Amino acid sequence: xxxxxxxxxxxxxxxxxxxxxxxxxxxxxxxxxxxxxxxxxxxxxxxxxxxxxxxxxxxxxxxxxxxxxxxxxxxxxxxxxxxxxxxxxxxxxxxxxxxxxxxxxxxxxxxxxxxxxxxxxxxxxxxxxxxxxxxxxxxxxxxxxxxxxxxxxxxxxxxxxxxxxxxxxxxxxxxxxxxxxxxxxxxxxxxxxxxxxxxxxxxxxxxxxxxxxxxxxxxxxxxxxxxxxxxxxxxxxxxxxxxxxxxxxxxxxxxxxxxxxxxxxxxxxxxxxxxxxxxxxxxxxxxxxxxxxxxxxxxxxxxxxxxxxxxxxxxxxxxxxxxxxxxxx
Amino acid sequence: xxxxxxxxxxxxxxxxxxxxxxxxxxxxxxxxxxxxxxxxxxxxxxxxxxxxxxxxxxxxxxxxxxxxxxxxxxxxxxxxxxxxxxxxxxxxxxxxxxxxxxxxxxxxxxxxxxxxxxxxxxxxxxxxxxxxxxxxxxxxxxxxxxxxxxxxxxxxxxxxxxxxxxxxxxxxxxxxxxxxxxxxxxxxxxxxxxxxxxxxxxxxxxxxxxxxxxxxxxxxxxxxxxxxxxxxxxxxxxxxxxxxxxxxxxxxxxxxxxxxxxxxxxxxxxxxxxxxxxxxxxxxxxxxxxxxxxxxxxxxxxxxxxxxxxxxxxxxxxxxxxxxxxxxxxxxxxxxxxxxxxx
Numbered sequence: 001x002x003x004x005x006x007x008x009x010x011x012x013x014x015x016x017x018x019x020x021x022x023x024x025x026x027x028x029x030x031x032x033x034x035x036x037x038x039x040x041x042x043x044x045x046x047x048x049x050x051x052x053x054x055x056x057x058x059x060x061x062x063x064x065x066x067x068x069x070x071x072x073x074x075x076x077x078x079x080x081x082x083x084x085x086x087x088x089x090x091x092x093x094x095x096x097x098x099x100x101x102x103x104x105x106x107x108x109x110x111x112x113x114x115x116x117x118x119x120x121x122x123x124x125x126x127x128x129x130x131x132x133x134x135x136x137x138x139x140x141x142x143x144x145x146x147x148x149x150x151x152x153x154x155x156x157x158x159x160x161x162x163x164x165x166x167x168x169x170x171x172x173x174x175x176x177x178x179x180x181x182x183x184x185x186x187x188x189x190x191x192x193x194x195x196x197x198x199x200x201x202x203x204x205x206x207x208x209x210x211x212x213x214x215x216x217x218x219x220x221x222x223x224x225x226x227x228x229x230x231x232x233x234x235x236x237x238x239x240x241x242x243x244x245x246x247x248x249x250x251x252x253x254x255x256x257x258x259x260x261x262x263x264x265x266x267x268x269x270x271x272x273x274x275x276x277x278x279x280x281x282x283x284x285x286x287x288x289x290x291x292x293x294x295x296x297x298x299x300x301x302x303x304x305x306x307x308x309x310x311x312x313x314x315x316x317x318x319x320x321x322x323x324x325x326x327x328x329x
Numbered sequence: 330x331x332x333x334x335x336x337x338x339x340x341x342x343x344x345x346x347x348x349x350x351x352x353x354x355x356x357x358x359x360x361x362x363x364x365x366x367x368x369x370x371x372x373x374x375x376x377x378x379x380x381x382x383x384x385x386x387x388x389x390x391x392x393x394x395x396x397x398x399x400x401x402x403x404x405x406x407x408x409x410x411x412x413x414x415x416x417x418x419x420x421x422x423x424x425x426x427x428x429x430x431x432x433x434x435x436x437x438x439x440x441x442x443x444x445x446x447x448x449x450x451x452x453x454x455x456x457x458x459x460x461x462x463x464x465x466x467x468x469x470x471x472x473x474x475x476x477x478x479x480x481x482x483x484x485x486x487x488x489x490x491x492x493x494x495x496x497x498x499x500x501x502x503x504x505x506x507x508x509x510x511x512x513x514x515x516x517x518x519x520x521x522x523x524x525x526x527x528x529x530x531x532x533x534x535x536x537x538x539x540x541x542x543x544x545x546x547x548x549x550x551x552x553x554x555x556x557x558x559x560x561x562x563x564x565x566x567x568x569x570x571x572x573x574x575x576x577x578x579x580x581x582x583x584x585x586x587x588x589x590x591x592x593x594x595x596x597x598x599x600x601x602x603x604x605x606x607x608x609x610x611x612x613x614x615x616x617x618x619x620x621x622x623x624x625x626x627x628x629x630x631x632x633x634x635x636x637x638x639x640x641x642x643x644x645x646x647x648x649x650x651x652x653x654x655x656x657x658x659x660x661x662x663x664x665x666x667x668x669x670x671x672x
Contacts, residue, residue, distance in 0.1 A: 270550075
């Protein structure tokens with residue numbers, strides 16, 4: 001382990017929804033993130049990537065969720081914060097951008113009003129200073145004619161502009177950690193690349209840490225330093241981007257890469273993973289991927305592998321980690 | 330020469346927008362604006378473009394799910410819905426559609442086998458025959474009929490539901506199947522399964538596909554020909570390899586280079602295009618792409634480029650590719666490019 005304390009550390013996080021629809025959404029998830037790092041959380045629907053993100057902001061209803069484990073962000077024990085401290089934490093230390101900026105904004109206030117509100121809530125500044133800062137933020141996210149857009153309502157902006165405004169809102173109080181929940185999934189390809197480049201630029205400029213959730217390997221490769229692949233509520237594999245893309249060790253990662261269509265596949269059948277993602281209300285006893293895995297053994301079906309750091313790279317700050325009994329070499 | 334199965338001629342659809350209470354001017358969304366193309370039998374035509382470019386409207390117009398403002402659909406040489414042409418009811422048996430939302434397109438109160446046999450029964454197949462056929466089709470799309478035939482849609486996963494939708498589309502032995510973002514909502518690992526299935530079925534039933542998608546990789550994989558749309562118009566069309574390797578329209582090139590690179594050592598450095606697609610209520614004059622195009626000159630804002638061949642079957646609508654258009658001599662008027670950003 002490195003001597004510097006990580007900004008974010010998640011230890012043995014498990015989460016179960018106990019409401020009408022029961023589901024074991026997360027099981028023993030652990031990861032660390034240092035200041036200035038970008039971690040991509042990659043997975044299919046139901047893999048637990050968005051739940052992990054929402055738990056970092058404690059957005060789940062406490063009545064219907066059961067959480068165990070430890071989350072520390074910038075020295076704060078997030079799961080133990082009282083409601084006042086939680087309010088200060090959300091938006092100032094950690095903030096989040098969502099997939100649908102149209103739903104994340106309040107439709108009856110202008111973009112500017114909403115950014116000003118965030119600044120006033122977290123900092124002891126007067127209205128005109130906050131307004132000036134909000135305008136500056138809109139400029140920073142490359143919204144043309146920021147002054148005019150300041151007074152625009154969310155529905156008056158296009159999807160790409162709204163996502164930029166959302167980023168301005170999230171970064172208004174200079175958070176140390178930005179949580180991005182599929183921010184480019186709903187956008188067109190030409191707009192997606194603009195937003196990815198903007199996020200990359202802002203991340204370099206502010207030195208914040210980012211957790212970027214996506215199901216699109218391409219987007220993750222564009223923005224992340226490290227990628228953690230999630231499956232069935234667990235981390236299957238974590239490695240530097242190049243390692244994940246070029247030498248996947250977990251059969252699921254390899255399958256996902258094989259199933260991602262690119263130009264080289266033309267004319268050949270795709271290598272697909274058989275079956276469908278697991279039901280979180282009824283997870284298999286062993287490795288969650290075992291029913292779909294071609295190299296699964298009896299051990300895989302009864303005993304779940306834990307996430308182990310690669311001994312060969314123990315000297316690295318974040319060595320590759322893997323949860324598999326039969327890794328690909 | 331392979332026969333042309335479907336001809337689309339000057340198809341047009343404007344949607345009226347509810348006008349401001351006090352304004353007299355009636356506004357329209359120019360969803361599909363005068364497009365013509367042919368679909369060759371046995372080939373897959375991919376239609377790509379950003380949201381709002383009219384690709385789904387085109388599909389719905391072809392399937393006659395809504396009336397076109399003007400234009401004609403000619404199927405196997407017969408005008409669809411015209412007097413003396415092909416009747417709509419028999420046309421629908423020959424052209425079927427699969428939609429993006431696999432759940433919304435199934436009736437929640439019908440079992441899977443009822444869903445698949447419903448259509449043929451409407452078209453005078455006996456109940457027994459329709460059920461037998463439904464079981465056959467389920468097996469063809471990789472679902473065990475004994476396990477799935479009596480289930481309801483909510484008991485299936487997304488990938489399984491999309492297989493049911495495909496089986497239902499095949500129940501009429503159609504000649505053309507329109508796949509409107511049919512794999513877009515599926516997880517990557519399941520998407521690959523469905524794409525493989527589509528390829529197998531195409532060979533087995535000698536189908537012709539119209540494959541609509543915003544995912545350029547998937548279109549490249551499955552299509553023989555590709556058509557690129559921008560704001561209701563066709564900007565480029567041709568064999569897929571040619572369009573992907575030698576894109577002649579700046580928009581196609583931008584679209585292709587906006588695909589995230591899969592190589593962490595060579596990340597995208599510069600966005601190929603700025604801004605969002607313009608509002609289809611007031612499409613830009615001349616070439617509709619001129620306000621986002623880095624090569625735009627004065628002529629691009631004034632004159633609408635026509636679709637002209639660059640190679641035999643590769644056509645493109647861009648003044649740059651046509652020496653006679655006057656692009657070379659036109660002044661490089663950048664004023665338009667900046668005006669576009671304000672929209």
